[in-house]
Amino acid sequence: MSHKIEDLKACDRSQAGTRSLPQLKNTNPANGSLAELLPPLTDHEALVEANRCLFCFDAPCTHACPTHIDIPGFIKKIATDNILGSARTILEANLLGATCARVCPVQELCEGACVLGAEHKPIMIGRLQRYAMDHVYRRGIHIFQYAPSTGKRIAIIGSGPAGLSCAGELARLGHSVTVFEKRELTGGLSTYGIITLREPMEIALAEVEMVKRMGVEFRTGAELCSSLTLSELRMQSDAIFLGCGLGSTPQLRIPGEEHVVDGLAYIEQSKLDPSHLDVGQNVIVIGAGNTAIDCATIAKRLGARQVTIVYRRSDREMTAYEHEHEFAREEGIEFQFLTQPVRILAENGIVFGLACVQMALGESDSCGRRTSQPVPESEFIMPADQVVKAIGQEKPSLASLLGLATAPSGHIAVNGNFETNIPGLYAGGDAIRSSGACSTVMAVEDGKLAARAIHKQLTGLPVPEAL
C-alpha cells in the first residue's frame, strides 16, 4: 500500500499559529480595491436592523441555513445588547460563523427565506452575524471551554471548512483531534480560495486559532499519501475524517493551454501577494461559475482595462448566483455567452488572443441544463493578453488513491453518517458534494454532523444537548 502522509515528523515545526503569518499586502493602498467590500455594521446600524427582525418562531431563515443557526435567537440577542450570547448562539451551530457571515450566498439561504422579503427588505442576517462574530474575534473572547478528555483520537485530513468544523465539534466533545493540512497555511478554501473582497484571510486564520484554542492540534505541510500509510494513520486514530475538498482545475484540452492561468492560483496570489499578481490589460476568464466571477473581479480591480467572461452556454445556464452575475456587471465585467474557446493565440510566450467558436443551445442534459453545440464555421478571435480558466475542479484524487467508493459524479461516496466504504473513515465537504452550491456552509454542516456520528460511534452516546 502506498497511501502515505508526508513526513509527519517534519511537519511538527510548521504548525500553524506557532509561525508568523504572512504579511498581508492587500492593505497596501495600491491594492485597496481588493479590501473587504462590505463595511462592518456600526453598533447603531446593527441595533436598528436587529430590531427590525420579527423574531419568527420556527423561522424559515433557520430552516434555510444549512447549519440551522438559531437566527432569530442571535439577532434578538443583538437587540438586547447581549452580543457575547449572540456569538455563542451562532458558534454553537456553526463554528465558522465568521466565514459564513461573509461568504454565504445569503440571498439563496437565510435572507432568501426571510418573511420580510416579500414586501420589505429581508433582514441583513449575514451582516448581523458578522457583527456578532467580529465582536468576539476583535476582543479575543474565547467562547468554548475544553471538555473532559474521552481519550479518543481522531485525525482530520484537511483544515478547510469541513475539516475545521469537524475538528472543533469533536474537540468540544472531549476528543483528541489532530488536523493534517498539506498546505503551508491552514483554513483551506477560506484562506486560499475566497477573494479578499468577500473575506480577508485574517478571518479564516482567526477561526483556525479558535479551534486550536479548543485543544485541536494542527500539522501543516502534511499530505496524505506520501510517507505514512492510511493504515498507519488508522492505527494511531480511532477515526479519520477526510475534508480534502476537490482537486485542481481541469484541463481545457485546447492548443496553447500552457499559456492559460489557473483561476484558483490567480485567486490565491491575489490574497497572498497581490502586488506580484500579473494582471493583463485585456483579460478573458473562461467559465461562468462563482470562481470565474471572482477571477474577473480581481482582474478588473487590479487594473485590467477590459475583462470578459466567456461561457459556452447562455446566462440561464451559468452556475454563478444571480446576485454574483449582477455584481459582476456592476463591476464592468463583460459577458460573452455561447462562446467556446478552441485555442489560445500566443507568440513568443505572449498571449494575444483567444480563438473561439459560436455555440447554439441544444437539448437539456440530465441536470436540466441545456447543452450547447458548436455552430459550423463560426470561429472568431477575441483579443486578449491574459486568459484565466475557472471551469470547476477535478474530483478528489484521494478517492482512488485510498480505494474509496465513489458516487457516479466521482465524489467520495458516504452513508447517512458520512462514513465511507472503509469503516471508521468519514468524509465531508466538497469531496462528497456533487453540487457546488453553498459549499462552505454545507461543508461546515457536514463536519458538524460527521463529528456527531463519530462521537456516537466511538462513545455510544448521543451529543449532549447543551455543551
Place this chain on the structure above:
Amino acid sequence: MADLHINFSGIRSPNPFWLASAPPTNSGAQVHKAFEAGWGGAVWKTIGAPVLNVSNRYGAWHYGEQKMVAINNVELISDRPIEINLREIRDVKRNWPDRAVIVSAMVESKPEAWHDVVRRIEDTGADGIELNYGCPHGMSERGMGSAVGQVPEYCEEITRWVKEAARIPVIVKLTPNITNIVSPARAAASAGADALSLINTLNSIMGVDLDTLEIMPSIAGQGGHGGYAGPAVKPIALNMLSALGTDPIVAASGIPISGMGGISTWKDAAEFLLLGASSLQVCTAVMHYGFRIIEDLCDGLSNWMDSKGFKTVAEITGKSLNRVSEFKDLDLSFRTVARIKPDKCIKCNLCYVACNDSAHQCIDLITGAGSVVQPYSYSVRSNGKEDAVSTRPQPRVREEDCVGCRLCYNICPVHECIEMVELPPYRASVTWDQLSQSQREVTEDWEAMNRYREQQKIHIH
C-alpha cells in the same frame, strides 16, 4: 368643515389643543412661538414658590427604535423669577387675545399665599388658573403638588381658598398617583372648582445603569422617582378620564375636564374627547417634535370630524362614555374567533407560538397537503430558501377551540392579516350581573358553575 373652537368653562380657544404646563410653556417667547404655530392655548409652566433645578433632569424610555415612548422628569416648577413670568404672561395675553392663556400655580399650603398668587395672576389678564396638585417630585416633598392631590381634604380646602379670591375660572389638575381618582375630583368639585384637568405625571424610576449601577438618569451618582409621561401613559390617562366621566357625582357637577396624558396625534386627541375631555393638553409630543405638530393635530381632527359628520368639539365630548362598562355588565354570550388570512400571512408563526405558549393552543401548522405538522419538523439536511419557503406550513385557527382571546390578533405583524370574526352566540345573552341575580349559586359555587356550563354547553379546555 368642523368647528374646532371650544368654550371651556368660559375659557375660549380657537381649537381644543393647549400646551400643558411644562417646559414648552416656560417663557413668553416659547408660548408666542407656539401660538404662531397655531396652538389654541397654553397653560403656563407652574409659577409659585422659589426653586432651583438640577441637570440630567429628564429621563426617557425607548422601546426598540422608538425613541422616548415615555419621558420622566425631576424638573420643578418654573425656576424663573415670578415677576418675569407674570410680565411675560401679560405680554402674551395682550398679543394673543383669542388664545387661552391659563396660569398654573403652586404655592405653600396657606390661604394667604394662594390668595396672593391668584390676585397676581388675575392682574395679568390671564383667562384661567390651574392648580397644580399633581407634581410628584420635589415639590411634593415640600407639601405641595401631589402631596395635596393625594389627600382629597387638602384638595378641597385649597380649592376653597383659591375660589375665595378668584374671579377667573379655576381648573384643578389631578395627580394619577392615587388609588381612586374620583375622590380628589369630587373634593375639587364640591369646593367649587370650575373645571378639572388630568392626568399629571406618574411616579416612576426610569431604570438602572448596568455599568455604574446608578439610577438613570444619574444626578451626581444619585437619582430617584420622577414624573412619567408620554405615549406610554395614554391608556392610564384614558381610564382615569373615563372614571370621572362615569362617576355620577363628578358628572352631575357638570364641570368640564381638560384631558392630557400621552396625546401625540389627532387620533389620541379624538379618543380623549370621546371619553369626556372638553379641552386637550399636550406636552411630551411637543418636547419630542416641537410646536409644529399642531398642524396635523388640528387638520387630522377636523378631517375625522368631517368624515363622521361632527360639527363641533362639544358634540364629541363624552360620546363614548356610554360604551364604558364594568365587567359585570359585559355580554358573556358574545363570541368571536380569530381567522388568519392565508393570502396576507407571511408565516412568521408569532401567532402560533403566542397561542400555544400563552393562550388556548388552538392554532395549528398546516402543510400544503392539509395535514397538521409540529414546528421544526423539517429534516436536519433540508436547507436553502426553496426548501424553507416551499415547505413552510401555514398557521390556521381551530375555530371550535378558539375562545376569541385576541392575543394572536394583537401580536400579528401584518396589517389586517388576522381578523376577529364575530360569530352567532351559542346561547342567550347574559351578563355576570344578571347571572348572579337569576342563578346566584352559579356565581358562587364551582359545582353549580359546572352544572351551568354543561347545561349551556360551555366547554373550556
